[in-house]
Amino acid sequence: MEKNENLSGDKPRPWHSYHTVYTNAKAGMEGVDKEKVQRIVYETSKGSKYFENEEKKEALLRQKIENMRAQRAKLSAADLSHYQTVADRRILELEATRDLSRIWLHADMDAFYAAVETLSNPSLKGKPMAVGGMSMISTANYEARRFGVRAAMPGFIARKLCPELIFVPTDFKKYTHYSELTRKVFEKYDPNFMAASLDEAYLDITEVCKERSMSGGEIAEELRKCVNEETGLTCSAGVAPNRLLAKFVLTNDRMAVMTFIFSLPIRKIGGIGKVTEHILRDAFGISTCEEMLQKGGLLCALFSHSTADFFLSVGLGIGRTDTPQVSSRKSISSERTFSATDDETLLYQKLADIAEMLCTDMKKGGLCGRTLTLKLKTASFEVRSRAVTSEKYFSSSEDILKYASKLLKAELPISLRLMGLRLSHFNEDKIGSPSDPTQKTLNNFIVSADLSRKNLVDSKSLGSDINDLKLMNNMEGSFSIESHELQRYGIRDPLDSNNLQDLNVHHCTSTDSVEAEKIREPSSNKIADKVITKDMAGEVSQWKESGLSLPGQLEGGSPDRVNQVIMDNETVFSSEQKDGLVWVDDYKCSLCGIEMPPYFDEERQEHSDFHLAERLQNDESSIYSRTSTPRQRSVKKDRISSQSKRKRHKPSPKKGRHLSIDMFFAKSNQNF
DNA sequence: GGGAACCGATTAG
């Protein structure tokens, strides 16, 4: 059946062009009929929205690669010579940092979740089994892997590959228990070990090796036995001079490292994923780590400092050897997938649920944040994010939902299959402690100063003459004036309904100072109803039609909350009175005499904010006048909504003509 | 020009 279809197609083997990660080698997948797996995955996916989106992404990647090839072709002989010199110098500098004095061990539990499930239900032994569900698999045991089934594969595809596959739902309580048992073993070898996940850890075993006069390999063997005795589970362990290579077994000898790394495919390196692999291979002909060094000049010419640095380090087999300080969490998020819908009532209800989930997690960690990011995945699998930063730190579900609703509202109408909320920019203070924006600003100042210093140190060793590389990013493509550029010149599209949204956000934020104070009132501490009723949804559309901001009732429905919200509304709609401003004859400012027609809504509001700010500045008792004026805030928010507007006109600015050299390498400087 | 905020993209488990 499948063969016939393939034969009748234009291309004899169309699945070959469908790049998935499922055919990559993974433990237990040796001998898998890759072509068969690839074909089944293709046939199962073909025609779906997901598939179409993947095709779009691949087309963009091909375009990006073409673009890089074109840039590469533009380099003159002089350029190439220059960047080769840059690369050579950088290689020498990196080589000077090589540290062969440490021994790092990487422990990785074998098919962890599946193994734990088999331990608690021995009847699963020997049968193909996967932990997860029809939508996604977390782990597959080795019996299932022989069929091509693997982690991060949708369950329904896995079932096509292996019809007798047994599905076991995830049970994190169980995995956490076993994880703790393994960590007790790890602690014996390195009290400061780095846990990479529930089933993975990096250990600096240098001291243990010295104390016991044992080699890294011997310690690794002992640790594996110990883990097995304590948990009944098996694990793999690699040993190397640094964390970049700790998944392999290498001695602390430069030649051993270089010999090994040279023939190593780049995809084996942590931080190099599917996209980077394709770019390096198709644009530069780089497949092995050795080629990273051979083509170092090109990499320095066409990539950023840090990226080129990472590539050269990979070519040299140099990775991190220090034990980083325990870093605190930087963000917390919650997201949920559901059947795609454009029903606004339903979307607001789901948003309220997610806000509640996030709030619960925030409370567990005692966290407060001030930047809320709304993540959206459309019915066609396009992913977007929209963020807003508040002057004050917050963690209540009411506050989360308030900001989230504003962000979502700007995207409507839309058909979504996923929504998520992330809170970041944490306050170090715990919930319940008095909120003092001035103090927090100071904290932020100290933190950012530290970060700046760190970045400075990190980049100090880089050659400054690579700075001009950034020019390369702007070389491609022609320019035309688009919506965002119009925005830049202060020209607004009168037909853009989002101008109203700008106004909405503006109205709300211009009163943030007043509202923020109110939110701290005891009444706001009460838990509000999270579910938006149909009636309330009706109000949503009413407010939408009116082009005014969402009233707070829609963001929390308890009577206590309603009182507060009414007060908020008063502040929203009467801020002009509060600063004493009246538009004489609906035209002239009563305070300074400036003339502004009634339809200059936004400009009028900003003008009103100006007077309000002026007044607040005179009021020394106002803490907000010491940190950020309403004028400043309103401008910020205006920018936020402007950006949203731009995206709506041009959903993927990076996907169009402005194909610059994007960043590809997260984590590259962290773990290695 | 530097910094902050926002956004999209990549990676990993």
Place this chain on the structure above:
DNA sequence: TTCCACTAATCGGTTCCC
């Protein structure tokens, strides 16, 4: 029958304000 998750981190680009 089911039809591609969730959490976290990071980086480069862009825009805007000071």
